[in-house]
Amino acid sequence: MRLLIIEDEVRTAEYLQQGLSENGYIVDCAATGIDGLHLARQHAYDLVILDVNLPQLDGWSVLQRLRAESSTRIMMLTAHGRLSDRVKGLDLGADDYLLKPFEFPELLARIRSLLRRSEQNLAPATLRVADLELDPSRHRAYRRNQRIDLTAKEFALLHLLMRQSGEVLSRTQIISLVWDMNFDCDTNVVEVSIRRLRAKIDDPFEDKLIHTLRGVGYVLEARE
The missing domain is CATH 3.40.50.2300 (Response regulator)
Structure with missing residues (x-):
């Protein structure tokens, strides 16, 4: 928010x-x-x-x-x-x-x-992409009904990616929407945060949802 x-x-x-x-x-x-x-x-x-x-x-x-x-x-x-x-x-x-x-x-x-x-x-009460669910009102995330604990920034990042599911977001867009307008765009905070988020919602599961388009940005979507 x-x-x-x-x-x-x-x-x-x-x-x-x-x-x-x-x-x-x-x-x-x-x-x-x-x-x-x-x-x-x-x-x-x-x-x-x-x-x-x-x-x-x-x-x-x-x-x-x-x-x-x-x-x-x-x-x-x-x-x-x-x-x-x-x-x-x-x-x-x-x-x-x-x-x-x-x-x-x-x-x-x-x-x-x-x-x-x-x-x-x-907005709908719960966001869903494949078997990943996000409940913004209760600040909770689940995958395959398994509760996932997220920090405030991880939750904000996941919320953004799920709201824009299927849309590629550049690191500049992510910084402006998840951090604030004065944040240093030269840091690797987006890459670090994506990596930590993947460790929680992707690594324990076979189907990966967060994808990187090199030189473009990141997208969350289900792929066959």
Whole structure:
């Protein structure tokens, strides 16, 4: 799941980015309303976390413009706690409104709730390719009914490959969709992660599902 934080307070943005990354989310940050709006238009985010007091373009304006263009889930995270502010945010199209200061476990719970609603509307409960199954809502993977334990990044990588089953994905595409926009593309993190994923979902089984097209990328599909 890829999230965008639009927050001009550096310490708050860093705290959110670190905490959410540690919980398996891909997180991009913007410090101004203009930059946040630009990123939201350039990438497919599952959720936008939006402050109100932003330079260049305030959060209300960002919310209005995003809602006019997209159905992406939007959570207001702000110190504006008056009833009139909360009503305004919800009337303008925010899906949730959380006040600062906040408790991180509550933020995580609200994010999970919003993303569950998105998954119910947009995606099947379980992804299947051959005898491999992935249940995103419960964060579980199985092959031939055998439970496979995955790290957060391995799960995100497998989720991407299964969503795009049959489509070849380049390492640059994988980095941008599983890590974040600032990640160093010169590392071998994709190759290492693919190797570790193969060790869990392919090596113990006769039929291989993850295939490499040299010089092109990777694809997950059943082949005869």
